[in-house]
């Protein structure tokens with residue numbers, strides 16, 4: 001089966017893990033610190049603004065907690081979001097309010113966000129669909145004007161930029177993922193950026209049981225005796241990264257330019273080979289100044305063909321999917337109002353295989369299978 005997403009791990013990651021094993025320190029230590037530093041540099045911010053956690057989902061829960069969102073607060077998010085976003089909002093007692101997206105980009109426009117704002121809106125939580133930055137600069141401006149927090153789920157957007165500025169750094173808090181399905185993986189892991197460095201520091205404490213180091217006892221007292229004493233600042237969870245995962249993540253971050261080069265090649269190939277097929281629409285071009293991450297490559301088909309084409313491809317060993325199933329259709333979030341752009345997109349969109357391990361033969365298989373299926377099904 002040609003997978004739709006797939007990590008690429010090899011000897012360099014194995015060597016890094018071996019080194020961690022041999023160091024006798026596998027917990028959160030020097031390598032986590034190095035990974036945080038490298039990531040902060042990658043997104044162009046100071047290390048004090050960044051903290052690692054064990055998943056992007058956990059970073060999302062922390063973001064909602066750090067901004068104090070809770071009962072009585074509305075949080076606007078696109079219905080095309082990963083489920084972790086709505087869960088984090090609802091779990092804290094706030095209300096997820098779903099907005100529409102543009103049918104072609106699957107990102108919300110400023111107008112989509114604006115239409116969903118209520119007097120109780122305290123925050124907006126957007127992702128960058130497939131790594132496309134979307135109208136993030138204008139959305140950030142809208143939030144600033146209205147005094148609303150902005151959280152960016154940049155899990156799709158590790159290398160995405162607008163006029164040189166990294167996606168994830170436009171709002172108050174940005175979040176990234178290093179899970180098994182992302183471009184760069186740490187097996188599991190997440191990063192959190194906070195514009196306010198104090199929030200990032202609080203996030204780091206919350207990620208380790210709310211432990212307050214060196215309070216109550218001075219450093220000198222601690223080293224003289226009883227260094228095991230603790231102080232707890234809040235009732236929190238344990239969601240830290242460790243040196244094994246950070247060592248893998250660090251190697252992967254270093255390989256990111258190579259990964260992006262291969263993904264760019266795949267995207268160009270699809271763009272070229274799938275152009276001009278009747279009834280098939282390709283991802284829209286990026287606006288000037290926008291850089292994507294090539295995380296999804298999605299095509300749009302007539303709704304009556306989409307599922308049949310997906311089945312045909314599956315039978316020929318090509319896995320495709322649609323991300324992200326509409327959250328305003330999920331009963332537990334207590335919402336289902338018409339959001340026509342998203343509903344059209346959800347009926348017509350198919351994500352094709354896109355990862356750095358795709359061979360040239362794989363690409364030919366995908367394109368041939370797709371061309372033949374569409375030709376047969378549209379007869």
Ligand SMILES: *Cc1c(COP(=O)(O)O)cnc(C)c1O
Pocket residue numbers: 054055056057058082084127153154155156176177178179189190
């Ligand atoms: C992968 C992903 C997440 C969740 O990341 P985890 O690290 O698996 O918790 C959240 N949002 C988006 C957009 C993602 O792609």
